[in-house]
Amino acid sequence: MNKRGMLIILSGPSxxxxxxxVRRLLKARDDTVLSISATTRSPRCGEQEGIHYYFKTHSEFxxxxxxxxxxxxxxxxxxxxxxxxxxxxxxxxxxxxxILEIEVQGAERxxxxxxxLVSIFITIPxxxxxxxxxxxxxxxxxxxxxxxxxxxxRELSRxxxxxxxxxxxxxxxxxxxxxxxxNAESMRYSRMENYIMxxxxxx
Amino acid sequence: MNKRGMLIILSGPSxxxxxxxVRRLLKARDDTVLSISATTRSPRCGEQEGIHYYFKTHSEFxxxxxxxxxxxxxxxxxxxxxxxxxxxxxxxxxxxxxILEIEVQGAERxxxxxxxLVSIFITIPxxxxxxxxxxxxxxxxxxxxxxxxxxxxRELSRxxxxxxxxxxxxxxxxxxxxxxxxNAESMRYSRMENYIMxxxxxx
Numbered sequence: 001m002n003k004r005g006m007l008i009i010l011s012g013p014s015x016x017x018x019x020x021x022v023r024r025l026l027k028a029r030d031d032t033v034l035s036i037s038a039t040t041r042s043p044r045c046g047e048q049e050g051i052h053y054y055f056k057t058h059s060e061f062x063x064x065x066x067x068x069x070x071x072x073x074x075x076x077x078x079x080x081x082x083x084x085x086x087x088x089x090x091x092x093x094x095x096x097x098x099i100l101e102i103e104v105q106g107a108e109r110x111x112x113x114x115x116x117l118v119s120i121f122i123t124i125p126x127x128x129x130x131x132x133x134x135x136x137x138x139x140x141x142x143x144x145x146x147x148x149x150x151x152x153x154r155e156l157s158r159x160x161x162x163x164x165x166x167x168x169x170x171x172x173x174x175x176x177x178x179x180x181x182x183n184a185e186s187m188r189y190s191r192m193e194n195y196i197m198x199x200x201x202x203x
Numbered sequence: 204m205n206k207r208g209m210l211i212i213l214s215g216p217s218x219x220x221x222x223x224x225v226r227r228l229l230k231a232r233d234d235t236v237l238s239i240s241a242t243t244r245s246p247r248c249g250e251q252e253g254i255h256y257y258f259k260t261h262s263e264f265x266x267x268x269x270x271x272x273x274x275x276x277x278x279x280x281x282x283x284x285x286x287x288x289x290x291x292x293x294x295x296x297x298x299x300x301x302i303l304e305i306e307v308q309g310a311e312r313x314x315x316x317x318x319x320l321v322s323i324f325i326t327i328p329x330x331x332x333x334x335x336x337x338x339x340x341x342x343x344x345x346x347x348x349x350x351x352x353x354x355x356x357r358e359l360s361r362x363x364x365x366x367x368x369x370x371x372x373x374x375x376x377x378x379x380x381x382x383x384x385x386n387a388e389s390m391r392y393s394r395m396e397n398y399i400m401x402x403x404x405x406x
Contacts, residue, residue: 121392126402156403164387165395177390184367184387187380189324192368199329200359 003191005031005092007114008099008182009162011107012122013152015133017168021122022101024175032097032182035088038064041079054084071100072109083110097182104155111161118185120178121162125169127153206394208234208295210317211302211385212365214310215325216355218336220371224325225304227378235300235385238291241267244282257287274303275312286313300385307358314364321388323381324365328372330356 012018026034038054040061049055056064061080064070073082083100091098100110111119124130130152134145159165164181168174185191215221229237241257243264252258259267264283267273276285286303294301303313314322327333333355337348362368367384371377388394 123399123402153403156399159399160392162392164390165392166390180383181387184384187367187369189363189365189368196326196359196362196368199326200356
């Protein structure tokens with residue numbers, strides 16, 4: 001029974017912990033891979049082509065856009081970031097689930113034109129807890145933290161676009177919740193149809 | 204966070220083992236109860252009112268139909284069987300999930316007019332296995348077994364009406380799969396909306 005993989009969008013406000021959750025999830029599931037972004041920004045120390053990013057020149061990136069090869073893209077600080085569709089397609093056909101760990105706006109751009117996906121919104125337990133987490137990083141000014149919290153509030157109000165909402169109160173629990181969702185989704189009728197057909201057609 | 208319960212339809216061909224699965228599932232989850240049917244047939248030895256069935260006279264049953272108090276009903280061998288809506292409604296409001304363990308035709312009647320439910324179709328692993336299980340009962344003639352298998356095949360072809368398909372190859376696995384589905388469904392956006400609203404509106 002060779003099943004097509006699922007495309008899974010994982011998003012949530014900055015500070016929701018989606019990066020940590022994804023890393024743990026990937027360790028726990030060998031049927032699931034992470035989609036790798038393309039970017040025009042220069043590699044940072046230790047970053048490897050095809051592992052952390054696909055590094056592209058501006059003209060290469062514009063060609064990807066022109067050819068419709070990106071699931072979504074955006075510009076930050078003069079650089080492009082985007083999700084190439086071809087590797088995603090390949091993994092899905094091979095039966096691997098592909099996770100798009102993506103910020104809220106990018107997630108919506110993907111959801112706007114693809115319906116064959118499972119979308120998960122990671123939420124923080126409370127705004128107080130988000131503030132604590134942002135302070136813990138220690139690297140940001142009070143003003144930046146205030147701004148980030150305002151953005152988080154706005155992003156939380158977009159959760160209705162998602163299939164599921166996962167609370168990240170503790171990382172292992174959040175990972176287990178996403179595991180549960182992926183396992184349940186693999187039992188959707190559409191993903192079990194071939195199995196049912198086999199049972200019916202074999203004696 | 205007092206959530207409304209889910210209405211869960213559990214169906215599948217005769218021999219799929221849904222009865223056994225439901226009993227095990229109810230032992231494992233104290234947030235979930237079984238819907239009790241109403242019937243006009245006489246209580247059998249040991250059967251108790253409100254536990255095994257709600258026993259009704261023919262005229263009482265007809266009154267339930269007339270008042271629209273049944274989620275579905277059917278007639279077999281001159282007796283009526285049906286699912287009273289009122290206890291279901293009460294449990295859901297109290298936050299309990301309610302399982303309707305029901306044959307395939309009855310399940311479709313409920314699905315035809317309610318959309319706020321999670322529907323699960325239990326499938327046998329193979330027709331050969333179904334035949335083995337039916338023989339194991341020892342109580343049925345070869346002809347009856349053939350007929351039951353034909354009905355099972357027809358019922359399997361209705362699986363597309365359901366949200367999920369659960370394979371019953373081994374009962375503990377099937378119970379765990381249904382558990383997974385219920386847990387995932389409780390993280391649907393619609394069931395997490397109040398939580399998100401609280402996070403947004405509290406400081």
